[in-house]
Amino acid sequence: MARIITREHALKIASKLGAEVEARGKHDMAYVRHEGKLIASFGIRRCSQKDKGHDYISKALSIGPHDARLLAQCPLLREDWINILKDKRLLKSD
Amino acid sequence: MANRQTVVDEFLRRFPERDQPPTWQECGSRQEIYRRKRVVKIPRDTGSVVALSKAFSKWQALAPLIMQRVSLGFLARRIDALEAEVQTLKRSAISPRSVIVPIETFAPYPFEVVKPFHVVVEPVDDEFEANLYDANIGASGDTESEAIANLKDIMVNLFERYSKEGEQNLGPGPAKQWVILKGLLNKRA
Numbered sequence: 017m018a019r020i021i022t023r024e025h026a027l028k029i030a031s032k033l034g035a036e037v038e039a040r041g042k043h044d045m046a047y048v049r050h051e052g053k054l055i056a057s058f059g060i061r062r063c064s065q066k067d068k069g070h071d072y073i074s075k076a077l078s079i080g081p082h083d084a085r086l087l088a089q090c091p092l093l094r095e096d097w098i099n100i101l102k103d104k105r106l107l108k109s110d
Numbered sequence: 111m112a113n114r115q116t117v118v119d120e121f122l123r124r125f126p127e128r129d130q131p132p133t134w135q136e137c138g139s140r141q142e143i144y145r146r147k148r149v150v151k152i153p154r155d156t157g158s159v160v161a162l163s164k165a166f167s168k169w170q171a172l173a174p175l176i177m178q179r180v181s182l183g184f185l186a187r188r189i190d191a192l193e194a195e196v197q198t199l200k201r202s203a204i205s206p207r208s209v210i211v212p213i214e215t216f217a218p219y220p221f222e223v224v225k226p227f228h229v230v231v232e233p234v235d236d237e238f239e240a241n242l243y244d245a246n247i248g249a250s251g252d253t254e255s256e257a258i259a260n261l262k263d264i265m266v267n268l269f270e271r272y273s274k275e276g277e278q279n280l281g282p283g284p285a286k287q288w289v290i291l292k293g294l295l296n297k298r299a
Contacts (some may be wrong), residue, residue, distance in 0.1 A: 034172060043264055043267065045264070045271065052279065054134060054279055056284070057271070059263070072248025
Protein backbone atom coordinates (compact mmCIF):
# COMPACT_ATOMS: atom_id res chain seq x y z
CA MET A 17 0.00 0.00 0.00
CA ALA A 18 1.48 3.36 -1.00
CA ARG A 19 1.61 6.42 1.18
CA ILE A 20 -1.03 8.91 0.02
CA ILE A 21 -1.40 11.43 2.83
CA THR A 22 1.76 12.93 4.26
CA ARG A 23 2.25 15.20 7.27
CA GLU A 24 2.21 18.18 4.93
CA HIS A 25 -1.16 17.08 3.53
CA ALA A 26 -2.45 16.53 7.08
CA LEU A 27 -1.57 20.09 8.05
CA LYS A 28 -3.24 21.44 4.88
CA ILE A 29 -6.37 19.38 5.60
CA ALA A 30 -6.51 20.68 9.18
CA SER A 31 -6.17 24.23 7.93
CA LYS A 32 -8.71 23.77 5.11
CA LEU A 33 -11.31 22.27 7.44
CA GLY A 34 -10.74 25.07 9.92
CA ALA A 35 -9.71 22.58 12.56
CA GLU A 36 -8.76 23.61 16.05
CA VAL A 37 -5.24 22.26 16.52
CA GLU A 38 -4.07 21.40 20.01
CA ALA A 39 -0.59 20.19 20.93
CA ARG A 40 -0.99 17.10 23.12
CA GLY A 41 1.52 14.35 23.82
CA LYS A 42 3.24 13.11 20.70
CA HIS A 43 0.62 14.61 18.40
CA ASP A 44 -0.98 17.82 17.35
CA MET A 45 -4.64 16.94 17.69
CA ALA A 46 -6.95 18.47 15.08
CA TYR A 47 -10.64 18.87 16.00
CA VAL A 48 -13.13 19.83 13.30
CA ARG A 49 -16.45 21.43 14.24
CA HIS A 50 -19.63 21.90 12.27
CA GLU A 51 -22.57 23.87 13.64
CA GLY A 52 -21.02 23.81 17.09
CA LYS A 53 -20.51 20.07 17.21
CA LEU A 54 -17.27 18.15 17.02
CA ILE A 55 -17.57 16.08 13.85
CA ALA A 56 -14.05 14.77 13.26
CA SER A 57 -10.71 14.53 14.96
CA PHE A 58 -7.32 13.24 14.02
CA GLY A 59 -3.74 13.34 15.22
CA ILE A 60 -0.83 14.82 13.31
CA ARG A 61 2.58 13.41 14.21
CA ARG A 62 4.95 15.96 15.55
CA CYS A 63 8.17 15.66 13.54
CA SER A 64 10.30 17.68 11.17
CA GLN A 65 9.83 15.41 8.13
CA LYS A 66 6.98 16.59 5.93
CA ASP A 67 6.62 13.26 4.13
CA LYS A 68 5.71 11.13 7.15
CA GLY A 69 2.68 8.98 6.45
CA HIS A 70 -0.77 10.03 7.69
CA ASP A 71 -3.00 7.78 5.61
CA TYR A 72 -5.16 7.00 8.65
CA ILE A 73 -6.56 10.54 8.46
CA SER A 74 -8.85 9.56 5.60
CA LYS A 75 -10.54 7.02 7.90
CA ALA A 76 -10.90 9.63 10.64
CA LEU A 77 -12.61 11.91 8.12
CA SER A 78 -14.82 9.05 6.85
CA ILE A 79 -13.62 9.48 3.27
CA GLY A 80 -11.35 7.50 0.97
CA PRO A 81 -7.62 8.22 0.67
CA HIS A 82 -8.17 9.72 -2.78
CA ASP A 83 -10.74 12.23 -1.49
CA ALA A 84 -8.50 13.04 1.46
CA ARG A 85 -5.73 13.84 -0.98
CA LEU A 86 -8.09 16.05 -3.00
CA LEU A 87 -9.02 17.79 0.23
CA ALA A 88 -5.36 18.48 0.93
CA GLN A 89 -4.87 19.78 -2.58
CA CYS A 90 -7.28 22.19 -4.24
CA PRO A 91 -10.27 20.34 -5.76
CA LEU A 92 -12.29 19.25 -2.70
CA LEU A 93 -13.64 21.97 -0.41
CA ARG A 94 -14.80 21.80 3.20
CA GLU A 95 -18.41 22.09 1.94
CA ASP A 96 -17.86 19.13 -0.38
CA TRP A 97 -16.57 17.07 2.53
CA ILE A 98 -19.58 18.06 4.67
CA ASN A 99 -21.84 16.98 1.80
CA ILE A 100 -20.05 13.65 1.58
CA LEU A 101 -20.67 13.08 5.30
CA LYS A 102 -24.33 14.01 4.82
CA ASP A 103 -24.63 11.62 1.89
CA LYS A 104 -23.21 8.87 4.08
CA ARG A 105 -25.66 9.90 6.82
CA LEU A 106 -22.77 10.68 9.14
CA LEU A 107 -24.20 14.19 9.52
CA LYS A 108 -27.78 15.36 9.65
CA SER A 109 -28.98 16.99 6.41
CA ASP A 110 -30.28 20.58 6.58
CA MET B 111 30.09 -63.84 -34.27
CA ALA B 112 28.80 -62.97 -37.75
CA ASN B 113 27.67 -59.42 -38.32
CA ARG B 114 24.34 -58.49 -39.90
CA GLN B 115 25.66 -58.15 -43.46
CA THR B 116 27.30 -61.55 -43.28
CA VAL B 117 24.04 -63.14 -42.14
CA VAL B 118 22.11 -61.45 -44.95
CA ASP B 119 24.63 -62.60 -47.53
CA GLU B 120 24.55 -66.12 -46.20
CA PHE B 121 20.76 -66.29 -46.17
CA LEU B 122 20.45 -64.92 -49.68
CA ARG B 123 23.04 -67.42 -50.86
CA ARG B 124 21.29 -70.33 -49.18
CA PHE B 125 17.68 -69.36 -49.99
CA PRO B 126 17.79 -67.18 -53.12
CA GLU B 127 14.10 -67.82 -53.98
CA ARG B 128 12.70 -67.20 -50.43
CA ASP B 129 11.14 -64.06 -49.10
CA GLN B 130 9.41 -65.87 -46.22
CA PRO B 131 10.86 -66.64 -42.85
CA PRO B 132 12.88 -69.86 -42.73
CA THR B 133 11.25 -73.10 -41.49
CA TRP B 134 12.36 -75.01 -38.41
CA GLN B 135 14.27 -77.41 -40.57
CA GLU B 136 16.17 -74.65 -42.27
CA CYS B 137 17.42 -73.34 -38.97
CA GLY B 138 19.99 -74.87 -36.72
CA SER B 139 18.97 -73.33 -33.38
CA ARG B 140 16.46 -70.94 -31.78
CA GLN B 141 19.01 -68.15 -31.92
CA GLU B 142 19.51 -68.78 -35.59
CA ILE B 143 15.71 -68.65 -36.20
CA TYR B 144 15.41 -65.37 -34.43
CA ARG B 145 18.33 -63.89 -36.30
CA ARG B 146 17.10 -65.16 -39.66
CA LYS B 147 13.51 -64.01 -39.05
CA ARG B 148 14.82 -60.53 -38.61
CA VAL B 149 17.13 -60.83 -41.57
CA VAL B 150 14.35 -62.06 -43.92
CA LYS B 151 12.37 -58.86 -43.42
CA ILE B 152 15.22 -56.80 -44.81
CA PRO B 153 14.67 -56.15 -48.57
CA ARG B 154 16.89 -58.16 -50.81
CA ASP B 155 17.83 -55.13 -52.81
CA THR B 156 21.17 -54.06 -51.45
CA GLY B 157 20.49 -50.46 -52.55
CA SER B 158 17.42 -50.28 -50.30
CA VAL B 159 19.39 -51.64 -47.39
CA VAL B 160 22.01 -48.97 -47.88
CA ALA B 161 19.35 -46.24 -48.25
CA LEU B 162 17.63 -47.41 -45.06
CA SER B 163 20.92 -47.54 -43.28
CA LYS B 164 21.77 -44.01 -44.45
CA ALA B 165 18.34 -42.69 -43.45
CA PHE B 166 18.69 -44.39 -40.11
CA SER B 167 22.13 -42.90 -39.52
CA LYS B 168 20.78 -39.42 -40.48
CA TRP B 169 17.89 -39.85 -38.05
CA GLN B 170 20.36 -40.98 -35.43
CA ALA B 171 22.32 -37.78 -35.99
CA LEU B 172 19.21 -35.55 -35.98
CA ALA B 173 17.40 -37.17 -33.08
CA PRO B 174 19.56 -35.69 -30.30
CA LEU B 175 19.27 -32.20 -31.84
CA ILE B 176 15.46 -32.45 -32.09
CA MET B 177 15.22 -33.82 -28.57
CA GLN B 178 17.55 -31.10 -27.37
CA ARG B 179 15.40 -28.36 -28.94
CA VAL B 180 12.16 -29.82 -27.66
CA SER B 181 13.50 -30.23 -24.17
CA LEU B 182 15.14 -26.76 -24.20
CA GLY B 183 11.81 -25.13 -25.13
CA PHE B 184 10.02 -27.14 -22.50
CA LEU B 185 12.65 -26.31 -19.89
CA ALA B 186 12.56 -22.59 -20.77
CA ARG B 187 8.78 -22.49 -20.29
CA ARG B 188 9.04 -24.45 -17.06
CA ILE B 189 11.78 -22.14 -15.74
CA ASP B 190 9.66 -19.05 -16.59
CA ALA B 191 6.71 -20.50 -14.68
CA LEU B 192 8.90 -21.43 -11.71
CA GLU B 193 10.53 -17.99 -11.65
CA ALA B 194 7.11 -16.31 -11.55
CA GLU B 195 6.07 -18.63 -8.75
CA VAL B 196 9.27 -17.93 -6.78
CA GLN B 197 8.76 -14.16 -7.17
CA THR B 198 5.20 -14.44 -5.84
CA LEU B 199 6.36 -16.51 -2.89
CA LYS B 200 9.26 -14.13 -2.23
CA ARG B 201 6.94 -11.13 -2.19
CA SER B 202 4.53 -12.78 0.20
CA ALA B 203 7.38 -13.99 2.41
CA ILE B 204 9.40 -10.76 2.50
CA SER B 205 6.67 -8.14 2.62
CA PRO B 206 5.37 -7.89 6.14
CA ARG B 207 1.66 -8.43 6.52
CA SER B 208 -0.93 -7.03 8.83
CA VAL B 209 -0.68 -8.26 12.38
CA ILE B 210 -3.26 -8.15 15.12
CA VAL B 211 -1.79 -6.92 18.38
CA PRO B 212 -3.47 -7.26 21.77
CA ILE B 213 -3.49 -4.12 23.94
CA GLU B 214 -3.41 -4.80 27.64
CA THR B 215 -1.88 -1.66 29.12
CA PHE B 216 -1.79 2.11 28.61
CA ALA B 217 1.30 2.69 30.74
CA PRO B 218 2.81 5.24 31.22
CA TYR B 219 -0.47 7.13 30.71
CA PRO B 220 -2.66 7.33 33.82
CA PHE B 221 -5.20 5.08 32.12
CA GLU B 222 -6.16 1.46 32.57
CA VAL B 223 -7.57 -1.00 30.10
CA VAL B 224 -11.17 -1.87 30.93
CA LYS B 225 -10.93 -5.01 28.80
CA PRO B 226 -8.04 -6.08 26.56
CA PHE B 227 -8.66 -5.31 22.88
CA HIS B 228 -6.88 -5.75 19.59
CA VAL B 229 -5.50 -3.30 17.06
CA VAL B 230 -4.39 -4.00 13.51
CA VAL B 231 -0.87 -2.99 12.54
CA GLU B 232 -0.09 -2.93 8.83
CA PRO B 233 2.85 -1.81 6.73
CA VAL B 234 2.49 1.33 4.62
CA ASP B 235 5.56 1.86 2.47
CA ASP B 236 8.46 1.98 4.92
CA GLU B 237 6.24 2.88 7.87
CA PHE B 238 3.51 1.18 9.89
CA GLU B 239 -0.04 2.13 10.63
CA ALA B 240 -1.95 0.99 13.70
CA ASN B 241 -5.74 1.08 13.50
CA LEU B 242 -8.61 0.56 15.85
CA TYR B 243 -11.11 0.03 13.07
CA ASP B 244 -14.18 -0.15 15.31
CA ALA B 245 -13.64 3.44 16.42
CA ASN B 246 -12.06 4.74 13.20
CA ILE B 247 -8.94 5.77 15.09
CA GLY B 248 -5.53 5.34 13.51
CA ALA B 249 -1.91 6.37 13.91
CA SER B 250 1.34 5.78 12.09
CA GLY B 251 4.94 5.23 13.15
CA ASP B 252 8.34 4.26 11.83
CA THR B 253 8.08 0.86 13.52
CA GLU B 254 5.19 -1.36 14.61
CA SER B 255 5.69 -0.47 18.28
CA GLU B 256 5.90 3.26 17.50
CA ALA B 257 2.65 3.05 15.54
CA ILE B 258 0.97 1.31 18.51
CA ALA B 259 2.39 3.87 20.95
CA ASN B 260 1.12 6.69 18.73
CA LEU B 261 -2.30 5.07 18.52
CA LYS B 262 -2.45 4.86 22.32
CA ASP B 263 -1.45 8.53 22.49
CA ILE B 264 -4.27 9.54 20.14
CA MET B 265 -6.78 7.36 22.04
CA VAL B 266 -5.81 9.00 25.34
CA ASN B 267 -6.01 12.50 23.79
CA LEU B 268 -9.44 11.80 22.34
CA PHE B 269 -10.66 10.30 25.61
CA GLU B 270 -9.68 13.41 27.52
CA ARG B 271 -11.07 15.76 24.89
CA TYR B 272 -14.39 13.96 24.53
CA SER B 273 -14.86 13.73 28.30
CA LYS B 274 -14.31 17.51 28.53
CA GLU B 275 -16.46 18.24 25.51
CA GLY B 276 -19.56 16.47 26.75
CA GLU B 277 -21.67 14.02 24.81
CA GLN B 278 -24.14 16.67 23.59
CA ASN B 279 -21.36 18.46 21.67
CA LEU B 280 -20.21 15.42 19.75
CA GLY B 281 -21.25 14.68 16.17
CA PRO B 282 -22.15 11.11 15.12
CA GLY B 283 -18.55 10.04 14.41
CA PRO B 284 -16.94 11.31 17.64
CA ALA B 285 -20.00 10.17 19.65
CA LYS B 286 -19.46 6.61 18.41
CA GLN B 287 -15.73 6.89 19.17
CA TRP B 288 -16.52 8.11 22.67
CA VAL B 289 -18.79 5.15 23.40
CA ILE B 290 -16.13 2.71 22.18
CA LEU B 291 -13.31 4.48 24.04
CA LYS B 292 -15.28 4.43 27.31
CA GLY B 293 -15.69 0.68 26.89
CA LEU B 294 -11.98 0.12 26.37
CA LEU B 295 -10.12 2.44 28.75
CA ASN B 296 -10.67 4.35 31.92
CA LYS B 297 -8.77 7.13 33.66
CA ARG B 298 -7.16 6.03 36.92
CA ALA B 299 -8.55 7.80 39.97
